Amino acid sequence: MSDALLDVRDLVVRYGDTTAVDHVSFTLAPGETLALNGPSGCGKSSTAQAVLQLRRPDAGEVVFEGRELTTLTERELRPVRPRMQPVFQDPYGSLSPRHRIGDAVAEPLRIQGRRPTPDQVAELLDRVGLDPSYGDRRPHELSGGQCQRAGIARALASEPRLLVLDEPVSSLDPSVRAGVLNLLADLQDDLGLGYLFICHDRAVVRHFADRVVEMREGRVISG
Amino acid sequence: MPSDVPLSPDAPFPPDALLSVRDLRIAFDGVEVVRGLSFDVRPREALAIVGESGAGKSLTARALLGMLPRGATRNGTIEPDLAAHRGRRISLVPQDALSALSPVHPVGDQLAAAVRSVARVSRKEARARAVAALDRVGIPDAARKARAYPHEYSGGMRQRAVIAMATVNEPDIVVADEPTTALDEERRDQVLRVLAEQREAVGAALVLVTHDMDVVRDHADRVLVMYAGRLTELGPAEEVLARPRAPYTAGLLASLPQHAPPGRRLPALRGTPPAPGSLPPGCAFTPRCPLAADACHTVEPEPQEVEKRLVACHRWPELPHPATELFHE
Numbered sequence: 336m337s338d339a340l341l342d343v344r345d346l347v348v349r350y351g352d353t354t355a356v357d358h359v360s361f362t363l364a365p366g367e368t369l370a371l372n373g374p375s376g377c378g379k380s381s382t383a384q385a386v387l388q389l390r391r392p393d394a395g396e397v398v399f400e401g402r403e404l405t406t407l408t409e410r411e412l413r414p415v416r417p418r419m420q421p422v423f424q425d426p427y428g429s430l431s432p433r434h435r436i437g438d439a440v441a442e443p444l445r446i447q448g449r450r451p452t453p454d455q456v457a458e459l460l461d462r463v464g465l466d467p468s469y470g471d472r473r474p475h476e477l478s479g480g481q482c483q484r485a486g487i488a489r490a491l492a493s494e495p496r497l498l499v500l501d502e503p504v505s506s507l508d509p510s511v512r513a514g515v516l517n518l519l520a521d522l523q524d525d526l527g528l529g530y531l532f533i534c535h536d537r538a539v540v541r542h543f544a545d546r547v548v549e550m551r552e553g554r555v556i557s558g
Numbered sequence: 559m560p561s562d563v564p565l566s567p568d569a570p571f572p573p574d575a576l577l578s579v580r581d582l583r584i585a586f587d588g589v590e591v592v593r594g595l596s597f598d599v600r601p602r603e604a605l606a607i608v609g610e611s612g613a614g615k616s617l618t619a620r621a622l623l624g625m626l627p628r629g630a631t632r633n634g635t636i637e638p639d640l641a642a643h644r645g646r647r648i649s650l651v652p653q654d655a656l657s658a659l660s661p662v663h664p665v666g667d668q669l670a671a672a673v674r675s676v677a678r679v680s681r682k683e684a685r686a687r688a689v690a691a692l693d694r695v696g697i698p699d700a701a702r703k704a705r706a707y708p709h710e711y712s713g714g715m716r717q718r719a720v721i722a723m724a725t726v727n728e729p730d731i732v733v734a735d736e737p738t739t740a741l742d743e744e745r746r747d748q749v750l751r752v753l754a755e756q757r758e759a760v761g762a763a764l765v766l767v768t769h770d771m772d773v774v775r776d777h778a779d780r781v782l783v784m785y786a787g788r789l790t791e792l793g794p795a796e797e798v799l800a801r802p803r804a805p806y807t808a809g810l811l812a813s814l815p816q817h818a819p820p821g822r823r824l825p826a827l828r829g830t831p832p833a834p835g836s837l838p839p840g841c842a843f844t845p846r847c848p849l850a851a852d853a854c855h856t857v858e859p860e861p862q863e864v865e866k867r868l869v870a871c872h873r874w875p876e877l878p879h880p881a882t883e884l885f886h887e
């Protein structure tokens with residue numbers, strides 16, 4: 336599929352003797368949500384890491400916006416990384432406890448050598464439904480749901496095309512979870528983002544994803 | 559309130575209660591987090607306690623165990639005082655299996671020590687009971703595995719060992735605090751199945767703190783829904799989930815993806831629970847409740863008996879059916 340945002344072909348990730356990801360292939364279109372579903376240890380998170388090139392795969396290709404990533408050097412990846420951003424499960428763990436929320440949200444821009452203005456940060460917080468005054472607070476002053484919103488604002492800062500969402504709502508109360516899932520749906524509608532959505536909760540997956548890839552023991556069993 | 563409630567077997571406060579909690583209040587620095595909670599635990603039943611973070615459900619469970627955090631003050635009564643016999647008459651299955659086991663002692667030794675802490679039996683007898691408990695929860699080759707350390711157990715086996723630990727002394731009540739939150743569905747159901755088998759075997763009741771409504775549906779006989787430190791609804795799990803009588807229960811259920819109407823937006827409960835110490839006047843749910851009316855802003859509703867349940871809401875007869883519709887946009 337030439338118009339795919341992400342095209343993963345025969346991906347293999349090994350840890351020593353164990354094959355965590357065993358020839359996994361899938362594609363993801365812009366504006367689409369593809370879920371990777373399966374029990375813990377099925378390889379879905381390893382797949383996410385390999386897509387993000389946080390862990391280099393042992394074999395296979397990851398084609399993102401038409402570019403094959405697995406053969407690129409770290410330096411060549413630098414302009415690509417802002418366009419594919421992770422959002423992790425533990426909202427507190429993914430934000431440094433010492434930094435104010437506003438600084439955490441602006442960090443991806445700083446890494447790119449840009450100087451985010453307070454207005455830009457306020458706008459990002461507003462996008463995710465947080466009052467801009469939260470920019471001055473620290474993570475422990477926020478609830479789990481607010482922290483996860485801040486994590487999403489941070490992921491949006493560098494204007495990505497793809498979000499890799501690794502169990503983004505798994506540690507949240509159902510009522511808070513609904514709000515975060517609605518936010519993600521709105522952002523996708525507005526910005527046309529592609530979502531690679533890692534989640535072990537089948538009811539959430541069924542509701543939220545356009546397509547589901549089921550994984551077991553490193554392999555795709557359906558999807 | 560409890561004293562006025564007729565003591566029929568179906569009543570929310572049955573005559574044969576194993577444990578009675580009356581007007582439980584838990585405060586930190588004078589700020590009440592649990593605000594006058596009354597409920598019973600019946601023999602052999604599985605009672606789930608649900609609610610959002612901060613509702614006081616974990617604190618309530620800890621109060622039953624006599625394990626409140628430092629700085630907490632407790633008022634009200636919990637009778638009989640099972641907490642005085644923690645480990646024998648009431649025990650805990652914690653969220654994190656690793657935290658329940660010491661890394662430096664073999665699992666069998668830890669179980670045997672638990673046995674000897676409450677019963678005067680020989681080392682040999684304690685050992686035998688430990689191995690039998692491991693065998694009961696389905697740990698293969700239990701005699702050999704009893705000599706292994708927790709890190710030599712797989713995650714699933716460790717969960718089983720923790721359940722063996724909580725049931726080895728045949729308690730009256732097992733309290734499980736979010737025992738499956740970190741697990742995927744397969745492991746979750748497995749752990750809860752083993753827990754149910756063991757409860758059955760030793761005749762223990764279960765108090766299960768969870769935020770997972772699937773767990774409530776599949777594993778609880780009754781459910782206590784808490785909001786802002788109070789009882790919102792208490793009744794048979796199946797009936798409460800099928801037809802909630804309190805708006806807050808309906809809101810919790812509406813936000814579940816399995817109940818969502820087609821389309822992509824979930825009916826979310828707007829806003830967040832109030833912080834303890836800055837509660838709105840009247841019903842604490844008022845700012846988030848689509849059914850709120852004048853009376854709600856002035857008088858906090860007391861639990862009243864409705865069919866086989868307790869419901870704390872001024873306007874419960876006006877709930878639509880299905881009540882989850884209240885929260886659809």
Ligand code: SF4
Pocket residue numbers: 804805806841842843844847848849850851854859870871872873874
């Ligand atoms: S008492 Fe009023 S505000 Fe409280 S739940 Fe009932 S209707 Fe809503």
